[in-house]
Amino acid sequence: MVVKRSILERVLAFIYPERCCCCGKPVACGSVVCEACRPELHRITPPVCPMCGRGDGECGCGRHKRHTDRCVAPFYYSGAAKSALHRLKFGGKEYVAEMFALAMEQTVIREYRTVKFDCVTAVPLSLSVQKARKYNQSVLLAKRLSSLLGITYRDLLIKQCETIPQRELPAFRRSGNVLGVFDVALQDIESMESGFNVLLVDDTVTTGATLDECAKMLKLYGAKYVYAVTATASRLPDDS
Ligand SMILES: [Zn+2]
Ligand SMILES: [Zn+2]
Incomplete structure (x- = not known):
């Protein structure tokens, strides 16, 4: 690259x-x-699952319906992409967002080319985590991606309370861990015309519980479609 x-x-x-x-x-x-x-960046190449965006043999979603209409990612959460994501998330290496945003842009153009997005938004962190980390890696990715795609970025979501990091929980506990923890930024979302389409950005997806909970709130407040893009996706639902 x-x-x-x-x-x-x-x-x-x-x-x-x-x-x-x-x-x-x-x-x-x-x-x-x-x-x-x-060669250690494991790209997700088409054909991909129309629900979870993983390649042949890596989909564990069972094509179950979610609030998130689709989810795609350029890389699997393994090898060099996993290392890069850790450097972005825990190592303070903000410049890594550029590499991921460029790859995410290609994936969005390939998979969502028929969708007209009204805005890009990101999965929020709680205030205490954001304060400790100094930045939200998903916002960095979303803002860069919004400028690459020429779509407005908006902070539409708020994380209301602290949760146990999803990676520390087994798959079956992850939906419950994020249930009800997100809210919308009322002023921002009320400025959108009802029936808007959102490109929702997060750093990685495993079970999809976090994206699903965010999409649920966005749809409660007038979003028609919520399409997600993440920098990486786990190979299996409980891989990370
Ligand atoms: Zn799938
Ligand atoms: Zn290297």
């Missing part, structure tokens, strides 16, 4: 070498992933 750089960016990259998004080693100017990590 190579990104075009201006002359100023090239000079800055010479002084401050760019780093591989996945392992942190220096890379050539304009590269975002090193030679060793590139």
Whole structure:
């Protein structure tokens, strides 16, 4: 994966070498992933499940109906993509969002090309987690993606209370863990005309419980369709 750089960016990259998004080693100017990590990025390629967006043999959703109309992701949550996501989420490496947003843009264009989105929004963090992490990785991804796609970003959701991180729970407890924890940002959502379509962004999806709970609230407040895109998707429902 190579990104075009201006002359100023090239000079800055010479002084401050760019780093591989996945392992942190220096890379050539304009590269975002090193030679060793590139084959370890496990891309999700078509045909994908029309519900959960995983490839052949990796879908565990059973095509059950959810509040989220569809979900897609460019990478599986494994190998170098898993490392990159950890660096974004827990390592303070905000620049990793760029690599994921570019890949998510391609996936959205490929899978949702017939959908007209009114806005992009992100799965929120609770105030205490956001304060500790300094940023919400899903908002970083969503804002970058919104500018790549030319669709307005809006903070439509609020996380009302702290929950146990989903990754620490077995699959069967995850829906209950997020039940009722999200609300809408009333002023923002009331400015939308009823029947709007949302592109909902999160960093990763496992069972889809978090996205589903967010989509439920968005639809309660007038969304017609909620399509989700995440940076990564687990290979199996309880993989992470
Ligand atoms: Zn690397
Ligand atoms: Zn599926």
